Amino acid sequence: MKRLLTSRETMLSGAILLLLALTASRFPGFIAPANLVAVFTDTSPLLILALGQTVVILTRCIDLSVAANLALSGMVCAMLNAAMPGIPVALILALAVLLGAVMGAINGALVWKLAIPPIVVTLGTMTIYRGIIFLISDGAWVNAHEMSAAFTGLPRARILGLPVLAWFGIASALLIWLMVTRTPLGRAFYAVGGNPHAAVYTGIDVGRTQFWAFTISGALAGLAGYLWVARYSVAYVDIAGGFELEVVAACVIGGISIAGGAGTILGTILGALFLGIIKNALPVVDVSPFWQMAISGAAIIIAVTLNTRSARAKGRIILRRAQAAQTEGAPA
Amino acid sequence: MQPSIASRDYAPQTADVPVLALSGITKSFPGVKALDGVSLELFPGQVTALIGENGAGKSTIVKTLTGIYQPDAGEIRVAGKPVRFASAQDAARAGITAIHQETVLFDELTVAENIFIGHAPRGRFGMIDWAEMRRRARDILARIDAELDPDTPLRDLGIASKHLVAIARALSVDARVVVMDEPTAALSHKEIEELYELVDRLKSEGRAILFISHKFDEIFRIADRYTVFRDGAHVGSGLMADVDEADLVRMMVGRDVDQIFPDRVKSPGEEVLKVVGYAHPTEFDDIGFSLRRGEILGVYGLVGAGRSEVMQALFGITRPSKGAVKIDGAIKVIRSPADAVANGIVYVPEDRGKQGAVIGMPIFQNVTLPSLSQTSHRGFLRLAEEFALARRYTERLDLRAAALDQDVGNLSGGNQQKVVIAKWLATQPKVIILDEPTKGIDIGSKAAVHAFMAELAAEGLAVIMVSSEIPEVLGMSDRVIVMREGLIAAELEGDALTPETLVRHAAGIGEDRP
Numbered sequence: 001m002k003r004l005l006t007s008r009e010t011m012l013s014g015a016i017l018l019l020l021a022l023t024a025s026r027f028p029g030f031i032a033p034a035n036l037v038a039v040f041t042d043t044s045p046l047l048i049l050a051l052g053q054t055v056v057i058l059t060r061c062i063d064l065s066v067a068a069n070l071a072l073s074g075m076v077c078a079m080l081n082a083a084m085p086g087i088p089v090a091l092i093l094a095l096a097v098l099l100g101a102v103m104g105a106i107n108g109a110l111v112w113k114l115a116i117p118p119i120v121v122t123l124g125t126m127t128i129y130r131g132i133i134f135l136i137s138d139g140a141w142v143n144a145h146e147m148s149a150a151f152t153g154l155p156r157a158r159i160l161g162l163p164v165l166a167w168f169g170i171a172s173a174l175l176i177w178l179m180v181t182r183t184p185l186g187r188a189f190y191a192v193g194g195n196p197h198a199a200v201y202t203g204i205d206v207g208r209t210q211f212w213a214f215t216i217s218g219a220l221a222g223l224a225g226y227l228w229v230a231r232y233s234v235a236y237v238d239i240a241g242g243f244e245l246e247v248v249a250a251c252v253i254g255g256i257s258i259a260g261g262a263g264t265i266l267g268t269i270l271g272a273l274f275l276g277i278i279k280n281a282l283p284v285v286d287v288s289p290f291w292q293m294a295i296s297g298a299a300i301i302i303a304v305t306l307n308t309r310s311a312r313a314k315g316r317i318i319l320r321r322a323q324a325a326q327t328e329g330a331p332a
Numbered sequence: 333m334q335p336s337i338a339s340r341d342y343a344p345q346t347a348d349v350p351v352l353a354l355s356g357i358t359k360s361f362p363g364v365k366a367l368d369g370v371s372l373e374l375f376p377g378q379v380t381a382l383i384g385e386n387g388a389g390k391s392t393i394v395k396t397l398t399g400i401y402q403p404d405a406g407e408i409r410v411a412g413k414p415v416r417f418a419s420a421q422d423a424a425r426a427g428i429t430a431i432h433q434e435t436v437l438f439d440e441l442t443v444a445e446n447i448f449i450g451h452a453p454r455g456r457f458g459m460i461d462w463a464e465m466r467r468r469a470r471d472i473l474a475r476i477d478a479e480l481d482p483d484t485p486l487r488d489l490g491i492a493s494k495h496l497v498a499i500a501r502a503l504s505v506d507a508r509v510v511v512m513d514e515p516t517a518a519l520s521h522k523e524i525e526e527l528y529e530l531v532d533r534l535k536s537e538g539r540a541i542l543f544i545s546h547k548f549d550e551i552f553r554i555a556d557r558y559t560v561f562r563d564g565a566h567v568g569s570g571l572m573a574d575v576d577e578a579d580l581v582r583m584m585v586g587r588d589v590d591q592i593f594p595d596r597v598k599s600p601g602e603e604v605l606k607v608v609g610y611a612h613p614t615e616f617d618d619i620g621f622s623l624r625r626g627e628i629l630g631v632y633g634l635v636g637a638g639r640s641e642v643m644q645a646l647f648g649i650t651r652p653s654k655g656a657v658k659i660d661g662a663i664k665v666i667r668s669p670a671d672a673v674a675n676g677i678v679y680v681p682e683d684r685g686k687q688g689a690v691i692g693m694p695i696f697q698n699v700t701l702p703s704l705s706q707t708s709h710r711g712f713l714r715l716a717e718e719f720a721l722a723r724r725y726t727e728r729l730d731l732r733a734a735a736l737d738q739d740v741g742n743l744s745g746g747n748q749q750k751v752v753i754a755k756w757l758a759t760q761p762k763v764i765i766l767d768e769p770t771k772g773i774d775i776g777s778k779a780a781v782h783a784f785m786a787e788l789a790a791e792g793l794a795v796i797m798v799s800s801e802i803p804e805v806l807g808m809s810d811r812v813i814v815m816r817e818g819l820i821a822a823e824l825e826g827d828a829l830t831p832e833t834l835v836r837h838a839a840g841i842g843e844d845r846p
Contacts, residue, residue: 183712187697187701194693195689198690201688202669202702203674203702261690
């Protein structure tokens with residue numbers, strides 16, 4: 001019970017509720033269901049990328065190329081739609097996911113086969129992917145009037161009152177949660193990040209596991225690429241510039257240990273929601289965007305401090321009463 | 333210039349007054365008493381050899397007399413005066429320097445900088461006087477006949493030259509006690525001879541030398557005195573002239589039987605593993621042995637003899653350059669640990685923290701990690717089956733834990749070891765390799781591991797036990813392979829299995845050096 005109360009997820013939920021309550025006290029309309037749906041929808045791209053990033057961070061890596069991947073996938077979708085409006089949106093969507101997965105797989109292969117540190121690999125591919133957007137688009141924008149109605153309409157279409165964009169966020173979260181908690185690959189992510197040496201001795205191929213993590217992260221970035229471009233009805237070189245850092249921030253706030261091997265999907269969801277709510281709530285209560293950045297930054301530092309504190313060794317259990325207390329505290 | 337320690341007080345002393353004397357030194361670590369009231373005396377102008385098995389307390393005493401560890405009890409006297417070393421700096425100031433196995437020097441600095449680091453000659457305004465430093469470095473290097481340029485970066489030098497730099501450093505502070513911890517371990521034959529000459533020169537200058545080595549030939553070549561430790565206790569010391577190899581071996585290993593090993597009915601079955609002509613370019617060569625069901629094969633040797641390296645190759649972590657493995661009579665190629673596990677070979681590594689358990693993961697997930705194909709269905713894990721599997725094997729090992737979803741990190745060392753073993757048993761292997769299975773765990777857990785090993789063998793599992801503890805090797809093994817310098821030195825069985833034969837083959841006593 002104590003463990004449940006002091007868990008990262010509970011504390012973060014509390015912080016989110018507090019944030020909502022404070023905002024509501026100044027502007028009650030913020031917590032109207034329709035507005036909450038809008039906030040969640042607005043946060044969905046961040047959530048989708050953060051889910052992919054979580055998987056990568058769990059394996060003790062980092063993917064800085066997600067925003068560039070998103071932008072390139074989005075640009076390819078937009079240009080394809082502009083050139084051939086007849087192609088069904090479902091096909092474009094599948095292409096976006098595939099293209100993103102290929103870009104993620106390139107990151108993964110470089111980390112796996114050449115053993116280059118992930119931060120260096122993705123810093124490089126981040127620049128390359130942005131460069132490719134410029135090459136294929138000549139730096140030109142693809143604007144709303146060049147896109148088909150079906151293309152831009154999908155993220156906004158409503159199913160059961162929720163926009164499709166939000167549904168994609170929910171579906172991705174469910175899928176990644178299922179994979180992480182219920183498949184051998186998901187278990188391997190934790191093992192590889194938690195103790196790479198032990199993973200090797202267990203017969204887990206560390207490089208291959210990291211490769212799959214990057215591929216999944218890339219696929220989600222590709223999906224987010226189409227959704228982003230269709231939602232805002234515009235594609236250009238610099239969309240989602242610097243967004244990768246917000247994605248990493250969501251993971252860190254959600255309690256995903258940057259050292260790998262620790263964290264939950266629920267944490268990531270809450271971390272993304274926390275940032276999304278701050279972004280949407282502060283303008284409503286008339287706080288300047290610069291405060292927004294400061295508050296997000298403070299949240300990151302607080303989250304990391306809490307992580308380090310909980311990770312710090314509590315000392316060995318030598319006292320009998322400490323042993324007894326622990327046994328009582330543990331769930332049966 | 334600072335007055336050197338030499339000019340202060342050691343010149344007039346005679347050879348029978350110890351320059352450094354430790355007495356009644358006791359040092360405990362959680363769960364282990366590393367040193368129990370030991371004494372050690374070092375005399376000016378003499379080489380004292382410190383002899384003992386792995387874990388006898390040699391490195392602990394070195395760390396104590398160089399100020400890295402502070403003893404719980406006991407006294408250290410320098411030239412008759414009691415001292416306390418609160419830090420390594422204190423010991424260095426008292427004229428004690430150590431040359432370690434892996435030399436503690438700075439690769440990116442030059443030879444001269446390494447010699448004078450921490451006490452570089454200063455010129456005007458407290459700036460380092462480079463010209464003076466080079467000149468003095470050249471003087472010291474000339475004194476030990478080392479043909480080294482003071483401006484060479486250290487990373488360009490080989491191990492032998494680095495030792496020379498370390499010795500030059502000891503001379504630059506005018507050390508009166510020089511500790512050499514297995515200095516010849518990585519040297520060639522010629523370099524070893526040069527080192528011996530240098531030791532003779534240090535002796536003639538009146539310095540006291542503590543020489544730690546596993547090699548009996550070199551102990552008899554250069555030492556004047558000996559001190560033998562066993563299990564953290566002092567068992568004897570005296571003049572080398574009064575003893576022979578057999579005496580020293582007896583002191584090293586002759587212990588009371590303080591551990592009781594399980595009785596085993598030895599009934600080896602058919603051959604399950606055969607290794608033929610295994611070789612690696614740098615680690616081992618010509619390794620061949622066979623293993624039967626229900627057998628415990630001990631693998632003994634000094635640290636660094638290549639035992640773990642062979643096992644890692646067998647498990648697919650490294651690739652051998654030559655050789656073959658037969659499992660149940662069929663030749664198998666093992667390219668990765670996953671191949672090894674699939675072929676029924678599992679490896680419980682020595683360093684549990686680093687290579688064994690995944691800290692931060694619950695117990696049950698650690699246990700089922702290599703068996704997920706068993707507990708999953710159509711690509712999805714089944715938690716209930718995982719719990720059942722984990723419970724089955726942890727109960728067999730009598731694991732004491734509040735709950736199976738508790739973090740492994742909260743368990744004691746012995747219980748973590750049980751989790752790692754349970755993990756491997758759950759894969760239902762044919763061959764289990766245990767690398768130092770009882771290193772660093774308490775007596776009670778040791779007995780449990782031994783009993784369990786016997787039980788596994790009785791059930792028909794073939795066990796390879798790599799161990800540096802002689803009683804364990806003798807008490808548990810049906811057969812023992814002794815490795816030395818990457819080769820199999822002997823395969824012993826029955827009456828040939830004695831502490832003396834193990835130590836002789838491991839240290840190469842009575843054989844010519846290649």
